[in-house]
Every structure is written in structure tokens, then in C-alpha cells.
Amino acid sequence: MAEAETTKERLEWAIAVCRERGLRRTRAMEELLLALIAADRPRTLAELCGLESLSEQCDKATVYRLLGRLQEKGVIRRLGLHERAAYYAFAYPGEHFDYLVCTDCGKIEALDLECPVETLEKEVMNRTGFSGLYHELEFFGSCPQCVG
Numbered sequence: 001m002a003e004a005e006t007t008k009e010r011l012e013w014a015i016a017v018c019r020e021r022g023l024r025r026t027r028a029m030e031e032l033l034l035a036l037i038a039a040d041r042p043r044t045l046a047e048l049c050g051l052e053s054l055s056e057q058c059d060k061a062t063v064y065r066l067l068g069r070l071q072e073k074g075v076i077r078r079l080g081l082h083e084r085a086a087y088y089a090f091a092y093p094g095e096h097f098d099y100l101v102c103t104d105c106g107k108i109e110a111l112d113l114e115c116p117v118e119t120l121e122k123e124v125m126n127r128t129g130f131s132g133l134y135h136e137l138e139f140f141g142s143c144p145q146c147v148g
């Protein structure tokens with residue numbers, strides 16, 4: 001599948017979900033979603049506001065409000081230890097990342113390992129009859145910068 005197609009599909013999915021749940025599409029919303037789709041790891045509000053595509057569209061308060069709404073509609077996820085160190089990630093169905101969280105500086109990284117829980121998930125579904133299981137894993141510790 002071509003990269004551009006995937007981005008487009010993800011964007012269309014998110015916009016359709018938002019519309020269904022009463023959130024109208026705007027240019028700023030589209031730019032914000034595109035930025036999160038393109039991101040290889042969760043992004044902070046400051047990082048998102050620093051993007052040219054977004055700073056041309058709106059101010060920080062607007063981006064923050066928009067992030068809250070998108071989260072409410074379930075198309076993005078908020079991660080992190082507290083409000084001041086919040087990170088945002090796109091939440092496409094059937095896809096997830098597991099994360100490493102530094103408890104000293106609040107930094108978050110996506111865990112670059114094959115997910116260890118997927119096999120367990122299947123087993124849980126088989127044993128319990130639950131369907132549509134999903135999970136998010138967060139590992140907490142000190143990052144190399146904080147230890148070094």
C-alpha cells in the first residue's frame with residue numbers, strides 16, 4: 001500500500017468519526033490530524049504548535065482545544081504523566097504503540113519492539129469470550145539523559 005494512500009485513509013477515517021460524533025471538519029483540524037498521522041512518536045502541544053502547517057492556521061489555545069475535542073471523539077490519545085507533560089498520538093483502530101515513559105523528565109517514546117501482548121490478547125479472548133480486546137502498555141523508568 002502506498003504511503004500517501006495510507007495517510008489519506010487515516011485522515012478520512014478520523015474526519016468521518018468526528019463528523020459522526022458532531023465535530024465539524026476545519027482546516028486546522030485537518031492539519032493537526034495530518035501532523036499526528038505523520039509523527040513517528042507521540043508529540044507535545046509545544047511540538048505541534050511549532051509546526052509551520054499549524055502555526056499558520058491557529059494559535060496555541062486553539063490547538064489545545066482542538067486536541068481536547070479530538071481526544072473526546074476517540075481519534076487521538078493523550079499520554080503522559082500529567083497535564084504539563086502531555087503527549088498526543090493518533091489512534092487508528094487496530095494499531096497501537098506501547099510506550100516508555102521517563103518519570104524524571106516526563107518524556108515519552110514509542111517502544112520499538114514487537115508487541116509482546118498480542119499473543120496474550122488472543123489467549124484472553126479465547127478463554128473469556130471477550131472480543132475486540134485492545135491494550136496500551138506504558139513502561140515507567142528513567143531515560144538515559146536523566147540517568148547520565
Ligand SMILES: [Zn+2]
Pocket residue numbers: 102103104105106107142143144145146
Ligand atoms: Zn528523562
Ligand SMILES: [Zn+2]
Pocket residue numbers: 096097098115116117118135136137
Ligand atoms: Zn502492545
